[in-house]
Amino acid sequence: MPVEQHVPTPLTDDARQKLAADAAVLRDLHVPKRPLVLPNAWDAVTARLVEEAGFPAVATTSHAVAESLGFDDGETAPPAEMLAAARRVSRAVSVPVTVDCESGYGLPAPELVARLLSAGAAGCNLEDTDHRTGGLAEPGSHAERLTEVxxxxxEAGVPLVINARVDVFLRAALTGDSRPGPELVGEALERGRAYLAAGADCVFPIMAGDPETIGRLVAGLDGPVNVLHKPDGPALSTLAELGVSRVSLGPGLFRAAGNWLRGELRSLAESVRESVG
Structure with a gap:
């Protein structure tokens, strides 16, 4: 997808100081064995609900944001629309906001950062999937990308909290990769270490699901580890015991809300048919 031209709104000194403070708060929330739990939001309403429930930060989910805008996940939505949605989220809450910006939409690092800050982001997710090819980015080149970000x-004066997503397990699930678990863990560790060395604050080996794998990743990475929480996966208490520092729900709440609404609409449609004919 061609990247549309966009001039980010320059930050005022007050806005820069606020984002820098938010970034510091967000970074300090990443504590092993006391993980930051992020029920990912996709619009202003869901962001407010997350804050009202007492969560200390809000994270967006690209999957849900893209679908709510009428696009598929995977950088098919225009960056301006995705970042405008992020801006609506940040305006709706007073807590720090971290934005899932997929792999960065092909934007040069200075422009990506300027647009994230203009959207009110104190942190971001950057994944190592290459959406142009559908495969994984070469780890060295992705590490360079993280260094640039x-x-x-x-340079902008905001220590953006970078959550480096490692998509090794996700790609294996999508492609039917039959490599043994230890080999996948080894690749995830190699990538995660490179990304931390490049300046990432946290590593997110998405779809790493069983306790043994998660434990090996936590032990092998000298930095905070983010895990995707799934209904059929380890309990939050187990993830805390394993030393996880951050837990995301991804599009889980979006799907649950959709399933509930689908059921309500079907019941309503059935009532209409019975009443009206």
Missing amino acids: RAAAD
């Missing part, structure tokens, strides 16, 4: 954020 870190440098751009530092």
Whole structure:
């Protein structure tokens, strides 16, 4: 998808100071064995509900944001629409907001950072899937990308909290990769270590689901580890015991809300048919 031209709104000094403070708060919330739990939001209403429930930060989910805008996940939505949705989220809450910006939409690091900050982001997810090819980015080149994003954020005066998503397990699930678990863990560790060294604050090996794998990743990475919580996966208490620092729900709440609404609409339609004919 061609990247549309966009001029981010320059930050005022007050806005820069607020985002820098939010980033510091968000970073400090990543504590092993006391993980930051993020029920991912996709619009202003859901973001407010997350804050009202007492959660100390709000994260967006690209999957739900894209679908709510009428697009598929995977950088098919225009970046301007995705970041405008992020801006509506940040305006709706007073807590720090971290934005799932997929792999960065092909934007140069300084522009990506400027647009994230303009959207009110104190943190971001950057994944190592290459959406142009459908495969994984070469780890060295992705690490360079993270270094550029870190440098751009530092130059802007906001220490953006970078959550580096490692898509090894996700790609294996999607492609039917039959490599043994230890080999996948080894690749995830190699990528995660490179990303932390490049300036990432946290590593997100998405779809790493069983306790043994999660434990090996936590032990093998010298930095916070983010895990996707799934209904059929380890309990939050187990993830805490394993030393996880951050837990995301991804599009889970979006899907649950959709399933509930689908059932309500079917019941309503049936009532209409019975009443009206």
